[in-house]
Amino acid sequence: MAAGAGPTGGKAARRPHGLVERAAEISVFTRLLARGRLGDGSVVVLSGAVSTGKTELLNALVDDAAATGAVVLTALATPAERDEPLALVRQLFRTPPQFGPEDDLAWPRVTDAEAASAAPTDTGTTPTDQLSTSAVHDLWSAIDTLARRVPVVIGVDDLHFADVESLRCLAYFGGRVRASRVLIVVSENIGHVGTDASRASWHTDLLRQPHCHRIQVSPLSPRGVAELLDTRLRLPVGTVTTTRWHHVSGGNPLLLRALTEDAAAVARQPAGLAGLAEPTGPAGPAAPGEPAEPAEPAEPVAGTAFGQAYLTCLHRGGPDLLQVARGLAILAESGSSASLRQLVDADEPTVERALDLLERAGLLERAGPLGTGRFRHPAARAAVLAEMSPGERSHLYQQAARLLQVDGAAAHTVAAHLVAAHRPPGPWAFAVLCRAVEETLDHDRLFATECLRLARLVCSDDMQRATVALLRLRISSPSAEVDPLTAAEHQVAVQAALGGTNREIARILHITASTVEQHLTRVYRKLGAKGRADLRSTFMQFAREDLD
Ligand SMILES: Nc1ncnc2c1ncn2[C@@H]1O[C@H](COP(=O)(O)OP(=O)(O)O)[C@@H](O)[C@H]1O
Ligand SMILES: [Mg+2]
Missing domain, CATH: 1.10.10 (Arc Repressor Mutant, subunit A)
Structure with a gap:
């Protein structure tokens, strides 16, 4: 929205604003505007989540107001000016309004000196004697005087970025519009208002008063999405696909518009390529060999x-x-x-x-x-x-893995985060990576191999190396699919890979030598190993390999 004094009374052409699903909001405003003309002003707050269409609606409302002959003073608050005292008010008073032949109005200017005097002092406190009552009142008087000649609408976009001093002025104006021909309409992001007292007073004190109205700006409903697609953008969509557009966009008009751009981009592609675009709907891409349908923008394609x-x-x-x-x-x-x-x-x-x-x-x-x-x-x-950034992503993935581990998530879920981090985890990750290999080696060998690679990178002793060697045998062994090692078999196999005799293994694991033998027989069969020497040589070969 352009800042500064608005169009001259009655001369602005009425622009069809073409907004979808905002008729109710517009009619509330129109009613308040009509009351304002009769000296019963109000404050209207367009409040909504990000990108739900507050600016569009505000523009439409002030355009409508200008078209009925009101003088419109507008300003846009920005994050850059949030700490600049009176930045917003200075925008409002920047240009003396031109509203008729006899516009000899004394129009105040908010000077830099005034703004500087409103700046916080070195001690961080804002003196209370500047711009307070008398100066703010002078600003209000100028608006009120103007309003005696012609209705005035003050429109402020993104009020959540307003500097505190301007907000204080606006609250002062807001408290006085009731008996004037001034209507204040502002937009603000819900939940973005800030917690300091000067900002809170705008909400707590002013907006509770009966002449203050909050208009909730919400995302478009499925019907609104259909209307926007059908009538504004002329996309041939049916009920089912409209539901898809609504689902993907959440009714957020900015996202919806972006989806239509992506649809247009797909439509511009040669037919073969368009057929390859990933659809988000149930239809799916053209099967290989089938002729691709000509690009049809009825399905949303999030690009x-x-x-x-x-x-x-x-x-x-x-x-x-x-x-x-x-x-x-x-x-x-x-x-x-x-x-x-x-x-x-x-x-x-x-x-x-x-x-x-x-x-x-x-x-x-x-x-x-x-x-x-x-x-x-x-x-x-x-x-x-x-x-x-890759570094940030990697750090967060590793942190997430740790948190998920503490949360008791499945090993493969923790491991998926470690794999996504693309860098070696800490030693804590060894056990969970091995468990993830166990969990996934029979249905996702690629992932299991990735987990094993990471496990190997964090091995810190022979026992762990033997475990990894065994798991590698199991990943590469076709029989692993049908017959995983039991925990006991795994323990015996690790000790055997480390070179223990049956008797030694029996002593370490507190079982009999014959049990060790039975376990080992099953281990060889399951792993497709020819015997103890095979197991051992796999381990030795693994131990010799470079870690990179
Ligand atoms: N009611 C509506 N109908 C159609 N398009 C809309 C509507 N409201 C907003 N839009 C579109 O959505 C986008 C975001 O709107 P905007 O007013 O900038 O959101 P906000 O100010 O809430 O962040 C704009 O591109 C605008 O054209
Ligand atoms: Mg906006």
């Missing part, structure tokens, strides 16, 4: 635009949202909410709040075994992971 939009939403939402989304991406639907908290190094209320905001923005579903949150599409998780 580059979607990934970028997803990251935009997270960054706009603030550091907590980003950090929690990263934690969830790393945990990949494993672990408890306690492990998520530890991983992102935040307390329970912070994580809960972030999860709630992510859900309300349509960026996550509150489902999944964790009860924390689940990405609506793998492409969202992939984008979050890809944005991290």
